[in-house]
Amino acid sequence: MPDSYELLGGQLHMFVTQPPMLPLTFNQYLLATEEPLLVHTGSNADASRLCAQLRVALGDKELRYVFVSHFESDECGGIVKVLDAFPSAFAVCSEVTARQLSGFGLTECSLVKAPGETLDLGDGGLSFVAYPSEMHLWEGLLAFEETRSILFSSDLIMRLGSLDQPVVKSDWVTEVEAISTEKIPDPVALEKMRRVLSPLAVRFVATGHGPALDVERR
Numbered sequence: 001m002p003d004s005y006e007l008l009g010g011q012l013h014m015f016v017t018q019p020p021m022l023p024l025t026f027n028q029y030l031l032a033t034e035e036p037l038l039v040h041t042g043s044n045a046d047a048s049r050l051c052a053q054l055r056v057a058l059g060d061k062e063l064r065y066v067f068v069s070h071f072e073s074d075e076c077g078g079i080v081k082v083l084d085a086f087p088s089a090f091a092v093c094s095e096v097t098a099r100q101l102s103g104f105g106l107t108e109c110s111l112v113k114a115p116g117e118t119l120d121l122g123d124g125g126l127s128f129v130a131y132p133s134e135m136h137l138w139e140g141l142l143a144f145e146e147t148r149s150i151l152f153s154s155d156l157i158m159r160l161g162s163l164d165q166p167v168v169k170s171d172w173v174t175e176v177e178a179i180s181t182e183k184i185p186d187p188v189a190l191e192k193m194r195r196v197l198s199p200l201a202v203r204f205v206a207t208g209h210g211p212a213l214d215v216e217r218r
């Protein structure tokens, strides 16, 4: 299985790790905007390899942002190595996640975003959606890139199993309806999540695990 793919005409780099004996891939993405954005760092153990891949993909550009949807090792375990390797970059995350990072000594590297806020990437931009993520349903964030209609869905919309192909087809209504109480155990929060996601003009889902999704609208 290759460990990187160029998607959307080279605008989106997908880096994939599959640990032996585990039927799950861990995906990170580099969005090649004027202000380049990395989505997640993978684990600390895999971060040096990711940094090398990023250097190649970035060319002479500087990494500006590292989006961290929530505080967990596969999403940000490599954050220290990535920020050391790319000192101009900031971690972009929720207030709760920034508090966790500061507890690990990462105090001045976070750009805190709230749901509804945006981030300008030059020839693109993110808007942020509240994401009640795993531990204690702490508030994390999902990011929607509005120019390219890419949702970075983290653990919320994902696939288990190994990766046969980097992108599979799906449709948005099915994906939103399939978000279950396994992902968001609180029924009120789950319904709110579906209500916020449904109207988003998503065309492509960059999942945290498994293949990315090329989504149709119906």
Ligand SMILES: [Fe+2]
Pocket (backbone or CB within 6 Å): 070, 072, 074, 075, 134, 155
């Ligand atoms: Fe997670």
Ligand SMILES: [Fe+2]
Pocket (backbone or CB within 6 Å): 074, 075, 154, 155, 208, 209
């Ligand atoms: Fe994850």
